[in-house]
Amino acid sequence: MASIERIADIFVDAQDASINHKSLTKRLRRVEAQNENNRSRFEEQVKACAIRCLEVTKSEKAGQNTIKFLCSYCAATQNQEHESEEEDGTNITNQIMVVLLPYMSVKDKVIRYRATQIVSQLMGIVQEIEDELYQAIRHELGKRVRDKVPAIRLEAVCALGRLLENEMDEEAQAAEKERDEDEEMLDEDEEPESTGLLDKLLNVLQNDTNAEVRRALLLNLPIEPKTLPYLLERARDKDAGDFRHLSLSMREKLLRWGLRDRDERVRKAAVKMFATMWIEQIARTLQQTDADQEETLPKLKKGEYYKADTVALVELLERIDILNAGQDDGVGLEAMKEFWSLRPDYFRVVSFEDSFWTDLSAESAFMARSFYDYCSKNPNAQRQAEDDQKFPEVTRFGFHLQRELNRALELRGSVEEEVEEETLAEQDFIAEQLLHIAHTLDYTDEIGRRKMHGLLRQMLSVPDLPDEITRLAIETLRLTCTSDVAGEKEFIFVVQEAIAEVHDSLNDNEDEEQDNGTNREQSPADDESFVSAHSELSTRSDATARRKPSKLDKKLAKMTPEEQEDYQLRTLLVQLKCLNIAHTMLQNITSDFSTNVSLETMLNTLIIPAIQSREAPLRERAIECLGLACLLSPSLAHDNHEMFVYCMKKGHEELRMQCLKILCDCAVTHNKDGGLDLKPFVEAFGYSAEVQLCATTCIAKLMMCGFYKPALKTAEGGEEQEQEGEGDEAVEVFENAIEEATQCGTRGCELLAKVKAALVADAQGKGQVEGDRRQS
Structure with a gap:
């Protein structure tokens, strides 16, 4: 009984996001196997969960996710049945459709829509179905093609399109059998008699008032002598095109090319397309679902828009794949900057209550980030947002940020279940958007500033924190420190403490003596003093041959080859992490190395040993850090000029270009x-x-x-x-x-x-x- 009760919990988890459905399907299959002797009870619970989906409106993403999971489970049972030649998979799928059939004719349009949607999608999965159930489903779907709600008609014609293909195949087989038996052939110009279902769908293709329904039939009807005239007639359809018909890559290209065109008229047209046409098509669909009939929707005058709805905006961001378009080189920020400027109705209606922050998705997080970014660059918009109390309290926002960062780390450290890359990418993206928002907050509130300062300081010392989140966290940490010299010294001290803690994570499992003996980067030149990076590079091979075995060599000698490889990889990743933190810190300071002893220490104990390392990734990242250090210190730039020239001559293509840029920047600066x-x-x-x-x-x-x-x-x-x-x-x-x-x-x-x-x-x-x- 305990495992039976877990079924509802699995469906609850499935409504959050579709990327976890694969693992959740496996969990539900395990519960099914554990209740083989109590199968009827298991099937009742699954059907009860399916019925609960019927009350969820179309605009709710949770409903769509749950239905996708239900279909994923049914498909898995179908595959299992096909492999093992059992009938359990067919039974559970058929039973769900039997239960949902009465709901396809109820008065409530939401329940009617969901029931039709589930049956339509299950019809595309089921491999075998009883003839009586088949006829009942065909009859109900035939009634739904005349439903007053366009969304229901759309689901019905999609399902009937699948049935049409099967019926035409059966008809062709029956005609062939009849021809073999009677030895009668049709004349060349004579067409076989069509099914009643085809005639019904052709009638819908000619007369349905909704463009989506007509387009669905265009895609589902077969191209045959009888259907061809109707298909050609619809090819001249004057209904305005919906951007959702385009592929995801085409939407992204259309938006990117338009917003980045050199012609101002093209850019304005692209902005209008995104901020009016695309969002209005989605808003119309959402309001059309809520209306009893399509004709009841308000007829808008020129320049008027449908009621602003953040659900429509979130869906628009999902339609352009904001997870990729929202990156630094993506077009998402450009598009949303113009959107907030052109659509003040959405600017007014958007709200960021606590409930918003506790249930973030990639799209909603980016929406908030673009809103605050727009406000930070437009004083009038910022004043209006502050008056409407749309800016979060810094202390409260710190707790939201902490929760999302912890989720990202938990997913990376999860060993019980296999976490898909898409889940990790989405959670990392959400954390990045919150850190971008943190850049726009006011840290004059001392309590909030301390909360953010302590949180970021703690997170920087976590080795598993992704590099992009680390970079944004360091930049935010700099904002929590004062802008004067004392604030910069505090910032440098905190970041260097984090670097030390990240490096010390290598020695967590070692005794105190080993920990004290490896408290800085291990490299072939650890026992030698630094004269210059260039001189060390030129004599490294001789020095390596002469030096005595180090403690690291002795430790590696006691390990198996697999343990050695694992330890060396872990060491490399930790050292790269330390260099990445140092690199971002150097980008956010102005202190001269000659006036800051701690910076000089970091140079000698972290950056220079990494340049002398045998590992190419360490050397390249360390050279970048040294280049930033040279921009802060004229004497350091002069001393290492020959080293950069040497690396330009001896390095690979990327390193050569990197050194040329460093030499150029140093020349411009000094x-x-x-x-x-x-x-x-x-x-x-x-x-x-x-x-x-x-x-x-x-x-x-x-x-x-x-x-x-x-x-x-x-x-x-x-x-x-x-x-x-x-x-x-x-x-x-x-x-x-x-x-x-x-x-x-x-x-x-x-x-x-x-x-x-x-x-x-x-x-x-x-x-x-x-x-x-x-x-x-």
């Missing part, structure tokens, strides 16, 4: 007074096309940042004279680099020529103005 060295960029012309393009782009950037100063020409005495200055040598260096790129046919050389021409024209224009003034 070499304002001259002394620019373009040799590494010119040498890069001899590598791959991607590296060449990176080098020419960096040179163009340096030229536009003021390093290339062509001599001004002034008009004195009616003749143009060239002004000589101190920049002649720098100009010559750039001229030689441009000439070298042109001669070698380097990718991107056209860019250098265009930048040079623009800068020369600009300089000449300024010089001509000065000359005219002096002449006058």
Whole structure:
């Protein structure tokens, strides 16, 4: 009996999201196997759960998820029956349809719709069905094609389309058998007699007032001599197209191409398409479900919209796959920015009560994130949102954020059940959206600031926290600290504490002596002092050959090969995690390394040993961190210039481009007074096309940042004279680099020529103005 009671709990879990249905189906199948001797009781419980779905309105996503799960379970039983040649699967599916048949004719349109929907979907699953039940279902579906609710008619014609295919096959077999027995052949121009079901569906295709119903029949009717004229007639249907007919990739492309087009008229049309046409089609469908008849819907005047409904907005975001479109390179934020601007009715109706935060989906979380992002960039919108109390209290929001972060970690640490990647991705996405929202909050409330500060500090020390969530958490942590020097020191101290705790997670299972002996990154150069990264890279092989076995070597010697591989992988992941935290921290500070001892310590104990590591991912990430550190310290940039040049020459393609960008950024930041060295960029012309393009782009950037100063020409005495200055040598260096790129046919050389021409024209224009003034 206890296992029987678990059936309802399984259906409750199924209504939350469809991505867990596979594991829930397995659970329900296990319960079914455990109650083989009490099968009738099990089937009654399943049918009771199916009946409970009938009261759920179409707009409720939970109802759709539960029906999907029910069909998934029935499909699994069908497959089991087919493999084992048993009849249990057919029985339970048939019994559910028998129970639902009376509900297809009730007065309540919601129950009528759900019953028709479930039967329609089960008809696509069932492999065998009793003739009496088949005729009863066919009769009820035939009545539903004349239902006053379009959504019910749509489900009915989809189910009848499946039955039509079976009946036409049976008719063809019967005709063939009759021809064999009687040896009678039809004339070439004579058509076989059609079934009554086909005539009924053709009549619906001609006369139904709903475009969705007509389109469903176009997709389900077979192309035959009798149906072809009707199908061609519908091909000239003037009903406006619904964007939901497009594939998911086409919707995303249409939106992305439109919003990012160079023509302003195209961008405006794309905004109108998204914020009016698409959302209104969904809103109309939702209100049409609530109306008794399609004709009872209000007839809108030009410029009027259907009643704003956040359910419609959430569905719109789901229709464009916001889980992918909402990423940094996606089009989701661009679209929603225009949406909130163009649709103030939705801006007013959206609400963020506690119930909203406790039941988040990827779409609702992104909706909230886009709303607060829009408010943060529009003072008027922010004032209106604050007046309507739409901004959450920071302390309360901290608890919501903590709950979602804990859910993400629980899913990653779950060992009892197999967690699908989609579930992890959705939960991570929700946590990311809440952290984006945290960027827009006001931390003048000290209690809320402390709550967020402590939460983020605690989460940063968790090694399993995904990298993107870690990055957003560090950026939010910086906002919870004051913007002055003291606040930055506090921020650096907290982040470095988190790095130490993440690294110490490697030694959780070791004794105190081992823990003390491995409290910093293990690398081949642990026992040697750091002179420069370049010198260490050039002598690493000799030093490695001479050094004595370390404690790490002794520990690995005691392990099996599998344990060694597992430990080394875990070590690599933890070290990468530490570098990722350090990388994000360096992006959010302005302190010079020479004035902050803790930063210098992190450089010597974390970044430099990782550069000296044998592991390529560690070296590459550490070089990025060192590049950020060099931007903060002129002396550090000068000391490591040769190291970046060395890595550019000896590294692979990605590392070469990374080092070129670092050299360029360091030059822009620290070499304002001259002394620019373009040799590494010119040498890069001899590598791959991607590296060449990176080098020419960096040179163009340096030229536009003021390093290339062509001599001004002034008009004195009616003749143009060239002004000589101190920049002649720098100009010559750039001229030689441009000439070298042109001669070698380097990718991107056209860019250098265009930048040079623009800068020369600009300089000449300024010089001509000065000359005219002096002449006058």
